[in-house]
Amino acid sequence: MDFIDLPQLTAAGGSVRLPGSKSISNRALLLAALAEGVTEIHGLLASDDTARMLEALDTLGVGVTDRGDGRLNVAGCAGRFAVRQAELFLGNAGTAFRSLTATLALADGDYVLKGVPRMHERPIGDLVDALRQLGAEIEYLENDGFPPLRLQAARIVPGGVVKIRGDVSSQFLTGLLLALPLTGAETTVEVEGELISRPYVEITLNLMARFGVRVARKGWQTFTVPAGARYVTPGVLRVEGDASSASYFLALGAIGATAANPVRVEGVGRDSIQGDVRFAEALQAMGAVIETGDDWISASAPAGGLTGITLDCNHIPDAAMTLAVAAIFARGKTTLTHIASWRVKETDRIAAMATELGKLGVRVEEGGDWLAITPPDAEHPLRPAIIDTYDDHRMAMCFSLASASVPLRINDPACTAKTFPDYFTRFERLVTPAPVIAIDGPTASGKGTVSARVADALGFHYLDSGALYRLTALAASNKGVSWEDEAAVAEVAARLEVQFSAGNVYLEGKEVSAAMRTEAVSAGASKVAALPAVRAALLFRQRAFHRAPGLVGDGRDMGSVVFPQAKLKIFLTASAAVRAERRYQQLLARGAQADRAAILADLQARDARDSQRPVAPLRQEADALLLDTDHLGIDEATRQVLDWFGAKT
Ligand code: DC
Numbered sequence: 001m002d003f004i005d006l007p008q009l010t011a012a013g014g015s016v017r018l019p020g021s022k023s024i025s026n027r028a029l030l031l032a033a034l035a036e037g038v039t040e041i042h043g044l045l046a047s048d049d050t051a052r053m054l055e056a057l058d059t060l061g062v063g064v065t066d067r068g069d070g071r072l073n074v075a076g077c078a079g080r081f082a083v084r085q086a087e088l089f090l091g092n093a094g095t096a097f098r099s100l101t102a103t104l105a106l107a108d109g110d111y112v113l114k115g116v117p118r119m120h121e122r123p124i125g126d127l128v129d130a131l132r133q134l135g136a137e138i139e140y141l142e143n144d145g146f147p148p149l150r151l152q153a154a155r156i157v158p159g160g161v162v163k164i165r166g167d168v169s170s171q172f173l174t175g176l177l178l179a180l181p182l183t184g185a186e187t188t189v190e191v192e193g194e195l196i197s198r199p200y201v202e203i204t205l206n207l208m209a210r211f212g213v214r215v216a217r218k219g220w221q222t223f224t225v226p227a228g229a230r231y232v233t234p235g236v237l238r239v240e241g242d243a244s245s246a247s248y249f250l251a252l253g254a255i256g257a258t259a260a261n262p263v264r265v266e267g268v269g270r271d272s273i274q275g276d277v278r279f280a281e282a283l284q285a286m287g288a289v290i291e292t293g294d295d296w297i298s299a300s301a302p303a304g305g306l307t308g309i310t311l312d313c314n315h316i317p318d319a320a321m322t323l324a325v326a327a328i329f330a331r332g333k334t335t336l337t338h339i340a341s342w343r344v345k346e347t348d349r350i351a352a353m354a355t356e357l358g359k360l361g362v363r364v365e366e367g368g369d370w371l372a373i374t375p376p377d378a379e380h381p382l383r384p385a386i387i388d389t390y391d392d393h394r395m396a397m398c399f400s401l402a403s404a405s406v407p408l409r410i411n412d413p414a415c416t417a418k419t420f421p422d423y424f425t426r427f428e429r430l431v432t433p434a435p436v437i438a439i440d441g442p443t444a445s446g447k448g449t450v451s452a453r454v455a456d457a458l459g460f461h462y463l464d465s466g467a468l469y470r471l472t473a474l475a476a477s478n479k480g481v482s483w484e485d486e487a488a489v490a491e492v493a494a495r496l497e498v499q500f501s502a503g504n505v506y507l508e509g510k511e512v513s514a515a516m517r518t519e520a521v522s523a524g525a526s527k528v529a530a531l532p533a534v535r536a537a538l539l540f541r542q543r544a545f546h547r548a549p550g551l552v553g554d555g556r557d558m559g560s561v562v563f564p565q566a567k568l569k570i571f572l573t574a575s576a577a578v579r580a581e582r583r584y585q586q587l588l589a590r591g592a593q594a595d596r597a598a599i600l601a602d603l604q605a606r607d608a609r610d611s612q613r614p615v616a617p618l619r620q621e622a623d624a625l626l627l628d629t630d631h632l633g634i635d636e637a638t639r640q641v642l643d644w645f646g647a648k649t
Pocket of ligand 1: 469
């Protein structure tokens with residue numbers, strides 16, 4: 001599936017167990033691999049980034065046994081990999097790339113490290129410069145300062161002082177620190193410039209200590225790895241839930257959950273060693289109601305809604321992305337500062353965030369290292385949009401939150417596999433979408449009138465999906481495009497400029513309510529509706545009507561294709577004779593000429609085309625209720641639908 005369509009949701013609440021922390025998982029794997037003894041790791045994250053690290057360790061000859069039940073055994077190599085020559089492919093896993101670069105540069109072998117094209121655009125020069133001070137031989141295979149790299153066996157000069165820059169990525173310092181015990185000598189690392197993202201370095205120091213190596217530090221400037229340091233397995237290591245992944249659910253709770261049924265994440269809490277747990281404080285500053293236990297956190301919305309904040313995000317660089325989307329639900333502007341590192345992540349996250357929020361109609365300002373978000377208002381409402389994710393898991397996860405105020409499509413949702421493969425399944429379990437009543441049936445059955453009345457009675461939105469096929473046919477014929485030319489008609493459908501307002505329909509600004517109902521356009525609609533590319537092009541346009549407080553959709557495939565999760569599905573029909581008679585009377589009432597037999601023949605031909613086409617044929621779905629209006633008036637049929645809906649809610 002290359003997109004996921006999210007309806008507007010009306011509520012959120014419930015508990016979710018988090019996947020393992022990416023930062024802890026990849027550090028723990030490398031430390032276990034370098035240690036003496038076997039380490040049993042519990043709760044390791046199963047994702048692309050950890051898969052790349054596991055493959056790399058396998059290539060290097062480290063024995064890893066998956067015991068099932070979420071447990072892995074890693075047989076440590078005591079600082080010396082069995083395989084001394086290898087080429088490693090590390091995808092876009094920054095944590096794996098940086099830490100393996102440092103480790104293998106000091107490991108007395110010949111290695112090539114590569115990644116996906118984006119990995120080759122992410123800087124690594126600061127780490128390479130630091131490793132060269134120890135005598136490491138590192139060659140840039142393409143561009144200076146960037147992967148891919150060749151690391152060769154070299155005479156490492158142990159000990160002394162190594163200088164490293166800390167203001168581009170903290171992963172450089174992390175990689176260096178993890179690798180230094182391989183030299184056996186006391187080494188002092190001096191950070192030049194400001195050290196960003198410190199909490200990640202804390203995770204590194206914490207885990208190194210669990211494997212027996214205590215790093216002495218002076219402030220955040222100087223770190224000393226002692227002489228004779230060596231990693232020894234702690235036996236069992238439990239990976240906490242991922243605090244960055246928790247941010248999406250906590251924000252969801254802060255936007256849409258009540259105090260009685262908050263959103264609760266399990267797997268991180270008060271005892272966490274991950275800096276991103278402090279994301280909860282940022283939400284609190286926006287007014288969210290947060291509660292914290294040893295290994296859980298819950299969030300719900302404050303009575304008056306969230307308030308915009310200005311926040312230095314240096315301590316929560318990843319989770320801060322979630323704030324950018326939460327900001328559209330706040331009163332007042334939100335400004336996120338100190339986020340320069342966003343520009344060198346999976347994508348340029350400042351630019352990506354600004355572009356995609358902009359598609360929703362959000363006003364965004366960006367600077368080199370900051371982003372400001374002004375929430376929507378009556379003059380600047382949000383609009384449904386198709387969101388691109390730039391192969392960045394966090395973009396996909398962040399934007400799911402926007403569905404609390406507008407339906408949207410998220411392209412390539414599978415990119416969450418980097419850190420959270422089943423994110424959208426878990427998200428959907430916590431939310432209540434706006435209800436849909438799907439009313440399908442043949443032409444002239446009265447479903448249009450019934451649907452509009454039901455929508456009116458409930459205060460719901462109304463989608464006349466047939467109108468979109470009619471408008472496509474009309475627009476195609478206006479542009480001289482043949483109704484048989486599938487690609488060209490699909491293009492017309494994709495660019496359709498329509499507006500539904502107060503019972504009128506406008507095509508490219510022109511009122512077309514009557515023009516789209518002529519017999520010729522009806523015949524054209526039935527033809528273009530049989531083209532799969534046209535149906536695909538109109539899919540999101542229809543789902544964009546799926547808004548709070550609810551929707552009544554009328555058509556042929558509302559219940560089967562467009563809204564398969566509809567709360568109530570109805571197949572509203574009448575015999576061909578009855579429908580032909582209704583149309584005949586309608587035409588007479590308008591003073592038009594009409595021929596009963598011709599109307600019946602035309603209607604039967606259209607029924608046949610709608611029900612025999614291979615894509616989305618007209619038929620009663622197994623889960624749709626039959627409403628036969630042969631002997632029912634509009635009022636009675638409307639009442640029946642409302643009764644059925646009432647019984648479901
Ligand atoms: O409901 P209507 O008569 O306005 O629909 C016009 C045409 O569009 C009709 O031939 C069936 C087709 N249609 C469709 O294929 N799928 C829908 N969801 C709605 C209409």
